Amino acid sequence: MFRGTLVRLALWYLLLFALIVACFNLIVYVSLSQALQASVFNDLQNKAKVAIDNNLKVTGNTIDQDPTKLIVGPNYADVCVVIEQFTAGQTGEQVVNGCSLYGVKELPERTSIALARQGIVSKYIEVTTANETFAVRTEPLRNHEHQLVGAVQVAKPISWIGDTLDRLKRLLAIASAVAMVLGALVALLMANKSLGPIRAAFQKQRDFVADASHELRTPLTLIRTNAEAWLRRSDGGSGAVYARNVVDETDQLSAIVRDLTTLALSDARQLRIDRKPVEVSSTLRGLIDQFQPVAEQRGVTIQPDLDGGVTVQADPSRLRQLFLILLDNAVRYSPAGGAVTVGVARHNGRVAVTVVDRGIGISSKDLPHIFERFYRADKARSRESGGSGLGLAIAKWIAEVHKGDIDVRSAPGAGTTVTVTFPVLK
Numbered sequence: 266m267f268r269g270t271l272v273r274l275a276l277w278y279l280l281l282f283a284l285i286v287a288c289f290n291l292i293v294y295v296s297l298s299q300a301l302q303a304s305v306f307n308d309l310q311n312k313a314k315v316a317i318d319n320n321l322k323v324t325g326n327t328i329d330q331d332p333t334k335l336i337v338g339p340n341y342a343d344v345c346v347v348i349e350q351f352t353a354g355q356t357g358e359q360v361v362n363g364c365s366l367y368g369v370k371e372l373p374e375r376t377s378i379a380l381a382r383q384g385i386v387s388k389y390i391e392v393t394t395a396n397e398t399f400a401v402r403t404e405p406l407r408n409h410e411h412q413l414v415g416a417v418q419v420a421k422p423i424s425w426i427g428d429t430l431d432r433l434k435r436l437l438a439i440a441s442a443v444a445m446v447l448g449a450l451v452a453l454l455m456a457n458k459s460l461g462p463i464r465a466a467f468q469k470q471r472d473f474v475a476d477a478s479h480e481l482r483t484p485l486t487l488i489r490t491n492a493e494a495w496l497r498r499s500d501g502g503s504g505a506v507y508a509r510n511v512v513d514e515t516d517q518l519s520a521i522v523r524d525l526t527t528l529a530l531s532d533a534r535q536l537r538i539d540r541k542p543v544e545v546s547s548t549l550r551g552l553i554d555q556f557q558p559v560a561e562q563r564g565v566t567i568q569p570d571l572d573g574g575v576t577v578q579a580d581p582s583r584l585r586q587l588f589l590i591l592l593d594n595a596v597r598y599s600p601a602g603g604a605v606t607v608g609v610a611r612h613n614g615r616v617a618v619t620v621v622d623r624g625i626g627i628s629s630k631d632l633p634h635i636f637e638r639f640y641r642a643d644k645a646r647s648r649e650s651g652g653s654g655l656g657l658a659i660a661k662w663i664a665e666v667h668k669g670d671i672d673v674r675s676a677p678g679a680g681t682t683v684t685v686t687f688p689v690l691k
């Protein structure tokens with residue numbers, strides 16, 4: 266019961282969980298990459314400041330030529346420094362090129378040096394060389410008179426950030442996959458738990474309907490017995506019409522209550538299906554013989570076309586009930602003088618039982634609904650002929666519990682063909 270709902274609910278829980286995991290991943294990834302970038306940025310800023318304030322001396326227009334402190338000092342362990350003194354030409358004169366020690370030819374970074382000539386700081390530029398990416402900060406260098414004399418570039422390798430983030434991505438992907446598998450289990454458990462009370466309420470409701478319709482049967486039988494006695498006593502007198510009406514209506518009500526009980530019990534899973542091998546053709550033949558008087562009364566002939574023995578695994582009484590519902594409909598909705606054909610055919614490991622009539626047919630508007638409970642296309646006519654609209658609902662249930670299928674083809678005025686198929690017993 267509720268398997269589809271359970272799966273759908275579990276999927277919703279899982280979707281929610283996936284969204285949470287995705288948000289978590291995004292937050293972890295973005296904050297870590299921002300923190301790493303910020304640490305590089307601050308490091309470059311500090312090292313440039315230390316270089317300019319403590320390790321560089323500008324005398325007049327010349328920069329102190331002793332580069333050793335800038336290259337090997339403990340401050341510069343994980344950065345490299347380029348210092349350029351401005352000259353009249355564009356290129357300037359290299360005072361220090363610590364980065365060439367790392368085999369980097371692309372530094373100094375010319376665009377930001379050009380900006381430094383105008384006194385502008387370039388805070389963070391990424392320069393990609395053959396085997397490393399650097400973050401570069403460039404600051405103009407001024408003498409005591411605040412004249413621009415050169416530029417300082419501090420570069421720090423940052424490929425490791427990309428590597429770290431890649432590793433993090435892989436880790437998050439694996440962790441998320443594991444989380445999703447666990448999440449799916451938890452979602453299923455949660456969905457199952459939240460459906461519990463609904464299931465219980467539903468079952469209670471079904472049990473109630475089953476009990477109620479069952480309880481109605483005894484008083485109905487009593488009413489009928491009494492009405493019959495009344496009918497006998499009235500002996501054709503004025504009361505006879507009323508007594509007859511009561512008997513007829515009670516019969517109709519009994520039929521509805523019987524069908525309702527069947528459906529309610531099947532819903533509540535209280536009906537036993539006793540499967541055994543059943544020969545389809547002989548079952549149909551027996552049924553048709555039984556039903557012949559009813560058909561004759563309505564002026565309809567039944568033409569069996571039942572050669573060949575096919576056996577299915579089924580509850581014989583339920584199978585008879587199903588065929589009876591189809592026969593009853595075919596006869597009920599045929600005009601007097603009509604004919605109904607019943608056939609059996611075997612195809613692809615399944616047996617198909619077809620009931621064909623040339624009766625009033627079913628409009629395409631009604632066709633999708635005829636298996637619904639209490640659905641009747643022509644209510645007046647159906648009721649007049651004793652129908653309740655529960656027959657096909659029961660037929661469908663019987664077909665389903667036997668792994669069968671019911672297919673109805675119909676055209677108004679032309680007739681109806683109902684085909685039921687079952688797996689054949691080997």
Ligand SMILES: Nc1ncnc2c1ncn2[C@@H]1O[C@H](COP(=O)(O)OP(=O)(O)O)[C@@H](O)[C@H]1O
Pocket residue numbers: 590594595598622624625626627635636640641642643647651652653654655656657658680681
């Ligand atoms: N062979 C048929 N020909 C025409 N209409 C049919 C046929 N079988 C079923 N129907 C339509 O489907 C409706 C539902 O059928 P069913 O569940 O057996 O209820 P009912 O008790 O009214 O026969 C009927 O009321 C009728 O309108």
Ligand SMILES: [Mg+2]
Pocket residue numbers: 590593594652653654656657
């Ligand atoms: Mg019917």
